[in-house]
Amino acid sequence: MMSSTKSVFRWWWIWQSEKIEEWLEEQERQGWHLMEVKPNLMRFYFQKGEPRTIRYVFDYQTEVNDDYIMLYEDAGWEPLNNGKHSWYLWRKPYEANKPESRPEIYSDIDSIIQRNNRMKRTLIIVGLVLIPSMVMGITAQLLWQVRLAFIISYVFIWILFIYGISRLSAQNRKLRSRSVSSRH
Structure with a gap:
């Protein structure tokens, strides 16, 4: 059943x-x-x-x-x-x-680009906010193994954020080129 x-x-x-x-x-x-x-x-x-x-x-x-x-x-x-x-x-x-x-919520390409830019801004802000917590986490630890674990964790997180920002930027470039080619 x-x-x-x-x-x-x-x-x-x-x-x-x-x-x-x-x-x-x-x-x-x-x-x-x-x-x-x-x-x-x-x-x-x-x-x-x-x-x-x-x-x-x-x-x-x-x-x-x-x-x-x-x-x-x-x-x-x-x-x-x-x-x-x-x-x-x-x-x-x-x-x-x-x-x-099939309905679309965005009426034009510029609206999608603006949405992507809002997401990029959020990723950048969160990434920047992580810097002080990383510094505090690293300096508060006496063991080098724990410091290394902090560094590796934050580097991984920043790589994800940078990847996300680059994906959103690539989407925006693709949308812009599609917009330009559709005007001609």
Whole structure:
């Protein structure tokens, strides 16, 4: 007997929001309806039902007012777990036999680039905030092995942040070139 609910832990990086959106849409096509997302945005709860075609979009916003929420709700988007760690998850049904009707939350390429820049800024700020804690952690330790472990841990974290920033920058370059080529 198959369970009518499931909980899935799915790791994803902020520069991969499109992949997690596609995965959520595939879950809907298989009849697993998203009911809840935990605040860490990696634990998803589903309930079994009829397959449906739903567009999911994660939007990263650091400053939101009521107009932002109203704009998307008026356009037929349903909010899910909005505002957890500046991420807003939206969904909207569309007709499966009309893939061209798949809704987009961003009206233009510049909006996507701005979203990517907000994520890059956050990664840079968090990376810079880690510097004093690393210095304090290293200087407070008497054992060189613990100091080395701190250094290795922070270097790994910074490599991830730099990789994320470079991925977002690459996405922006690709979007800009697509925008330029579509104008000609």
